[in-house]
Each structure stands twice: as C-alpha cells, then as structure tokens.
Amino acid sequence: xxxxxxxxxxxxxxxxxxxxxxxxxxxxxxxxxxxxxxxxxxxxxxxxxxxxxxxxxxxxxxxxxxxxxxxxxxxxxxxxxxxxxxxxxxxxxxxxxxxxxxxxxxxxxxxxxxxxxxxxxxxxxxxxxxxxxxxxxxxxxxxxxxxxxxxxxxxxxxxxxxxxxxxxxxxxxxxxxxxxxxxxxxxxxxxxxxxxxxxxxxxxxxxxxxxxxxxxxxxxxxxxxxxxxxxxxxxxxxxxxxxxxxxxxxxxxxxxxxxxxxxxxxxxxxxxxxxxxxxxxxxxxxxxxxxxxxxxxxxxxxxxxxxxxxxxxxxxxxxxxxxxxxx
Numbered sequence: 001x002x003x004x005x006x007x008x009x010x011x012x013x014x015x016x017x018x019x020x021x022x023x024x025x026x027x028x029x030x031x032x033x034x035x036x037x038x039x040x041x042x043x044x045x046x047x048x049x050x051x052x053x054x055x056x057x058x059x060x061x062x063x064x065x066x067x068x069x070x071x072x073x074x075x076x077x078x079x080x081x082x083x084x085x086x087x088x089x090x091x092x093x094x095x096x097x098x099x100x101x102x103x104x105x106x107x108x109x110x111x112x113x114x115x116x117x118x119x120x121x122x123x124x125x126x127x128x129x130x131x132x133x134x135x136x137x138x139x140x141x142x143x144x145x146x147x148x149x150x151x152x153x154x155x156x157x158x159x160x161x162x163x164x165x166x167x168x169x170x171x172x173x174x175x176x177x178x179x180x181x182x183x184x185x186x187x188x189x190x191x192x193x194x195x196x197x198x199x200x201x202x203x204x205x206x207x208x209x210x211x212x213x214x215x216x217x218x219x220x221x222x223x224x225x226x227x228x229x230x231x232x233x234x235x236x237x238x239x240x241x242x243x244x245x246x247x248x249x250x251x252x253x254x255x256x257x258x259x260x261x262x263x264x265x266x267x268x269x270x271x272x273x274x275x276x277x278x279x280x281x282x283x284x285x286x287x288x289x290x291x292x293x294x295x296x297x298x299x300x301x302x303x304x305x306x307x308x309x310x311x312x313x314x315x316x317x318x319x320x321x322x323x324x325x326x327x
Contacts, residue, residue, distance in 0.1 A: 026258030030267045033251035038274040041108060041117070042282060043237050048109025051230055054222025056238065057101045062217035062247065063242025068212055071250050072205050082207035086201060093194035093207070094214025096187050101215070103224070104184035110177025113279035114287050117271060118157050118295040119181035124302060125150040128190035134193055146304040153297025158182065159288055208249065269299045302306040 044056050055111060071280045072078040084090060100123075125147045132139040139147075158178050198207055272295055279285035 004265050008220045018117050022258040026255045027267060029251050029255035029258065031270060033248045033255060034271045035274065036248035036251060038117075038172075038271050038278060040248065041275075042113065042278050043244070045108040045113055045116075046106050047234050047237055048105065050228060051234060051238065052222065052226050052228065053105040053109070054219050054225060054228045055230075056241070057098055057222075058076070058216060058219040059238035059242050060101065060245050061212050061219060064246030065209075065216065067243060067246030068208060068249065069246055071246075072209065075205075077203075077205040080203045080206035083212060084202060086198065086205050087146050089198050089202070090193065090207070090210040090214055093130075093198060094211055094218055096178045096191040096194060097211055098215050098218045100184050100187035100191055101288050102219075103180045103187060107181035107184055110173045111181060112285040112286065112287070113283055113290075114272070114275045114295070115291055116177070116181050116274035118187055118291065118298060119154060119178070120188070121272075121295075121298045121302060122151065122154045122182065122185040123188035123192070123268075123299075124305070125154075126186055127153045127192040128305070130189050130193050130195065135196060140308075142261065142308050143305055146301045146308070149304070150298050152183070153299075153301065154185075156294030156297065157291055159294075160288065181314075186258055193213065193216045204253070208253075212246075216275050230241065244317030269302065272299055 045058075047056065061322075069078065069081075072081045080215065091252070103115070107119070111119075117227055128143060128147050131137040160174075194206065211307060279287065
C-alpha cells in the first residue's frame with residue numbers, strides 16, 4: 001500500500017535552498033505523484049489473488065531502482081546516493097519499510113480499496129506519538145487532540161470489520177485485512193522514525209537509493225513462503241508497479257522544489273477521492289457511510305496537524321527574522 005503522507009515527505013524532500021517559487025507546478029507534480037501511487041496500489045490489489053505480498057514487495061522495490069538511479073545520475077547526485085555513513089540505519093529503515101509494504105499489500109488484497117487507503121492514513125498520526133516517545137519531539141495539546149480525532153476515525157473505519165468490537169459476524173478475510181492495514185500503518189510510522197533519524201546525517205539521495213536496494217534484498221526472505229511464477233500479464237503489471245513506484249517517488253521529490261511543504265503535503269489526501277473512484281469503477285466497491293465518516297475524520301485530523309505545523313513554522317521564521325541583526 002501506499003506508503004503514508006509523512007513518510008513520503010521525509011523520504012523525498014529536496015533541499016529547500018534550491019526550491020523555486022512556482023506553487024502551481026509543485027501542486028501539479030504532487031497530484032501526478034498521488035495518481036501514480038494510487039494506480040500502483042490498484043495494480044497490487046488486482047494481482048493480490050495470485051501473487052503473494054512479499055513477491056509484490058520485491059517487484060515494487062527492484063524495478064524502481066533503474067528509474068531512481070537514472071534520475072540521480074541526471075541530477076548529478078548518484079555518487080551521493082551511493083555514499084552512506086550509517087548502513088545499519090538504512091537496514092532498519094528498510095526492514096520496517098518492507099514490513100509496512102508487506103502488511104499494506106496484504107490488506108489491499110483483503111479489504112475494499114478505499115478502506116485500505118483510509119486506514120493507511122493512520123501512519124502519520126501514529127508516527128506523531130512514536131516521535132514523541134523515541135525522538136523527544138514535543139506533543140502539544142493541539143497536535144494531541146488532532147491525533148486523538150484521527151485515531152477515532154481509524155476506529156470508525158475498522159469497526160465494521162472487527163469481530164472483537166462488532167457483534168455482527170464478520171468474514172474472516174475482512175477482519176484479517178483490517179488488522180493487516182493497521183499493522184501496515186504502524187510499521188510505516190516506525191519507518192518514519194528511522195527516516196527522521198537518518199536525515200540528520202544522510203542525504204536524501206542516499207535514503208531513496210538504499211531503501212530500494214535494501215527492500216529488494218529483504219523481500220527475498222519471504223521466498224520460502226509461497227512465491228509463484230506470475231502469469232505474463234501479471235508479471236508485466238508487477239514490473240509496471242515497480243516503475244510506477246520509482247516514477248511516483250521522483251514526481252513527489254520534484255514537487256517539493258516548487259512549493260512549500262505544507263502546500264504540497266495537503267494534496268496527499270486527494271488520494272482518498274481517487275481511492276473511492278478506483279474502488280467503485282475498477283473493483284465495483286461501494287463505500288459505506290461508516291467508512292466515509294471515519295475517512296473524513298482521519299483526513300481532517302491530518303489537515304489540522306498540517307495547518308498547525310505551518311503556523312508554527314511561520315512563527316519560528318518570524319522570530320528568527322526579528323532576532324537577526326539589521327544593517
């Protein structure tokens with residue numbers, strides 16, 4: 001499954017010093033990346049009945065590498081992408097990322113498409129709590145309230161699919177899918193914590209490159225658990241999935257060159273609309289009112305956090321400007 005909002009932001013941010021003030025271009029590139037990532041997730045769901053999640057992770061990671069390498073070479077950053085002073089940090093970030101994709105891809109095969117996407121939005125909310133626990137980041141009242149609202153939205157989406165909180169009989173596949181989606185969001189949040197530590201000493205190019213490499217290798221651990229020889233059409237779709245993953249990452253990175261983070265990141269939630277449309281027109285899935293209500297709360301909570309972080313960023317910038325000697 002897609003990977004989540006905050007993770008993508010940290011993993012793909014360009015150096016703001018080289019950003020150009022062209023927010024319309026940035027927004028267009030961001031929306032294009034959202035479309036590509038949503039289509040990639042739809043491919044994973046379409047092949048999930050036959051292709052195991054671990055195998056899908058392998059294709060998604062391996063075939064993104066040539067595109068990423070070519071992009072870094074064109075930018076003159078390939079050498080930086082190969083350099084690292086913290087290989088174990090990349091390993092742990094890769095391990096949590098592979099687990100996140102594995103659980104998320106499993107959920108895509110078991111849940112309606114919009115529900116899997118909606119539960120995935122819990123990742124940045126969970127990451128906010130983990131960052132406060134392990135990185136010492138402040139968890140202010142506004143942010144804590146937004147996280148609580150978002151998690152309530154997650155529970156609303158989960159409610160119809162969990163027998164432990166729902167008296168009505170629930171098909172086992174839906175119950176397992178809901179748990180897998182939540183596990184995927186949790187591991188995505190853990191990956192965010194590792195990325196936040198990596199960005200303190202590693203360049204973005206290195207983080208992007210070594211994640212694809214480590215994910216390709218780590219996904220091979222699932223080889224004994226039932227990999228299959230995909231049909232030609234499935235193989236083509238899986239290769240396309242990897243290419244789209246690399247393309248989406250490049251589009252996302254370039255979007256941050258043209259507009260502020262808060263502007264770009266808010267368009268992540270357009271994937272919810274795309275997920276609803278994809279679920280309905282491609283997979284024949286009709287969203288329930290409960291799912292829509294829960295998704296609305298999750299999106300609102302994420303946007304509240306983005307708004308508050310933008311305001312705090314403006315206040316900090318004004319404070320630094322006021323303290324700068326004039327003259």
